[in-house]
Amino acid sequence: MSLSFNLLNQAMLTQVLHELHLGNLQRCKALGLGEDDIDLLQSLPPTTLSRLAHASVPWVEVRIDSPVLRRLIEQADRDEQNQRLINRALKLGASSTIMYKCFGLAHSETAMRRRLLRIESRKGRPHQLSETQEHALWQRWCQLRTQDGTDDQLDAMMLLAEEQQISLAVVWQQINHYSSGK
The missing domain is CATH 1.10.10 (Arc Repressor Mutant, subunit A)
Structure with missing residues (x-):
């Protein structure tokens, strides 16, 4: 179990030090550090930072925000359904006008998607029905x-x-x- 804490501690310390190096103090605060913690971490020598990174005691806490996780999953599902719908429309011969009106896709995006799906574009007017x-x-x-x-x-x-x-x-x-x- 200490190995996973060790990896988590290392990852968090690496991220915090990177954010401090870039001057992203607000990002450090968003990670859960107070101003005193930020000042302390900036003043520590490399040997102390190494001990902190390799500590067998967890000093990083991870928790799941279930409502946010569920919203992200729902959004990913909607996005996936939309991509399937776009691909279906293209495979059925949707014009660029249809793709723009229904999905907001520009002509160039529609053309690129057709190429990726290996759909041959037809030249000329569409087939007329009896x-x-x-x-x-x-x-x-x-x-x-x-x-x-x-x-x-x-x-x-x-x-x-x-x-x-x-x-x-x-x-x-x-x-x-x-x-x-x-």
Whole structure:
């Protein structure tokens, strides 16, 4: 057990001495040191600092702030879900306009993500649907919107793109076209 205390003591002392060297006194205070402690540590000779670092008695206390830990985990989960959603949209053929409107991604960021996902960009206008495909798409859209009960239109559009096996950009274009009254 003394080894873990020893490592913790060493890590904290190294961090504190580094912050003192940089003149970050507020950071030292945030680590739990008072002004008297800071003055004392700055005046100690190297041999005393070494003994302090290798002390077998813990002088550093570690504790978990559960509410902060849980918030950080929840935020990390939301970020991960958002990244999966972005990747899904790109794989379904979302345009740069969609990526900007839904996720705030600039064209260059969207292009870089496409390259990382190895998605080939299509040249020219998106594929046009037949009248039958347009009608089927709109009917399914109306059905999804009444079933869903949420305002997540992008998720419904991605589901349509998957079901109909067409580009998300085409779905987006058609839904906006029909929603605005042609």
